Amino acid sequence: MLDIVTIGHFVRDSIISPKVANPIVTLGGPPTYVSLAAEKLGAKVGVVSKVGKDFHKHFAWLRENNVDLSWVQVVENNFTTSFALTYNGNERSLQLKSRAPPIILTDIPSSLQAKVIHIAPVANELSVEIIRKLRDRVPLLSIDPQGFLREFDETGVMKLRRLSDVSFLQWCDVFKASIEEIRMVTGYDELRVSVEKISECGVKIVLVTLGRRGILAHFDEEFYYISACKPKVFVDATGAGDSFIGCFLAEYVRGREPLWCCCVGSAAASFVVEDVGSRRFGEKDEVYERATEIYEKGIKPLPKNNIA
Numbered sequence: 001m002l003d004i005v006t007i008g009h010f011v012r013d014s015i016i017s018p019k020v021a022n023p024i025v026t027l028g029g030p031p032t033y034v035s036l037a038a039e040k041l042g043a044k045v046g047v048v049s050k051v052g053k054d055f056h057k058h059f060a061w062l063r064e065n066n067v068d069l070s071w072v073q074v075v076e077n078n079f080t081t082s083f084a085l086t087y088n089g090n091e092r093s094l095q096l097k098s099r100a101p102p103i104i105l106t107d108i109p110s111s112l113q114a115k116v117i118h119i120a121p122v123a124n125e126l127s128v129e130i131i132r133k134l135r136d137r138v139p140l141l142s143i144d145p146q147g148f149l150r151e152f153d154e155t156g157v158m159k160l161r162r163l164s165d166v167s168f169l170q171w172c173d174v175f176k177a178s179i180e181e182i183r184m185v186t187g188y189d190e191l192r193v194s195v196e197k198i199s200e201c202g203v204k205i206v207l208v209t210l211g212r213r214g215i216l217a218h219f220d221e222e223f224y225y226i227s228a229c230k231p232k233v234f235v236d237a238t239g240a241g242d243s244f245i246g247c248f249l250a251e252y253v254r255g256r257e258p259l260w261c262c263c264v265g266s267a268a269a270s271f272v273v274e275d276v277g278s279r280r281f282g283e284k285d286e287v288y289e290r291a292t293e294i295y296e297k298g299i300k301p302l303p304k305n306n307i308a
Contacts, residue, residue, distance in 0.1 A: 001113045002068060003043040004249050006031045007130070008120035008147065009081040009100055010049050010058070010072075015276055017087040019235050026238075026277025027058050029081070030120030030144060033242030033278060034249075035067045037268045040281050043250035047072055048108055050100045050125075052079035071109060075101050081123055085238060090211070092237075096156035099123050105130055115253040116140040118245065119172075121147025128168040135171040142174035142249055144242070149184050160184045169201035174252075176207040176245045191216070192307035195223070205258055207248065209241045215266060219258050222301040226262040229270035229290045236276045240269040247287065259299050260291070267291040 011029030035045040046068030079098040086093045117138045186194040206218040214228040244265035251261040267290035271282030
């Protein structure tokens, strides 16, 4: 049995940033970052995805890094999902350049066994029906809703849209999103209210990524703030959130308590941002060392009136 299976599209990212002299194309998307970050901690990882004819060269590298690709389908008359990411200060624009075919329920074999399935669409490639069907097939179901929130204009430029139906959350155990995304899911500007609304749907653990400020976590009716681990150098934020949740889940399925899992996720993210795209992942001892620095400082529940 695998520890973590990520369901969603692999992505070929073209990254443009003031810190990058020329655009760099790198393999990305949640399947890449979640899997590779978690594998560094010794997790057994796999992916359900669809890719295009331009993906063949990536198979060997992923397999060398112990990612099970048994359920990745190559659709030869299509291209892999790809984005152009442009960073300007703290702002990021996203343009869809190509999109692989949708992932449907029959693409997920009944033989698939995992301790946790992480649902992570990037461009509406999954249906909500898949979440409902998977609920009874896995002990733990995690979701990053970003791909459900995105809409693209005729040129591929992305903007977030409000979700009209969040009933699918009743089948999810862990929810991870950015501040902007969780507000789009719930329709509430106040972060505390947004988190509580997600929890009221039945989600056990709600995780909100705050960029360089860290993580807001909610579980057992308490709020916690986990500070971000400081990287040696900050180069590129792409994949930080996915690496966080990958390592959070890797520790959580081992029975570690959520605050430690958050610290490990924060530490993993701090290594990813030290290089462009999926070039840098911390080794197990390195990640645990940074995580311990945060964890040993002590993390206490936050008063609700201190959460904006």
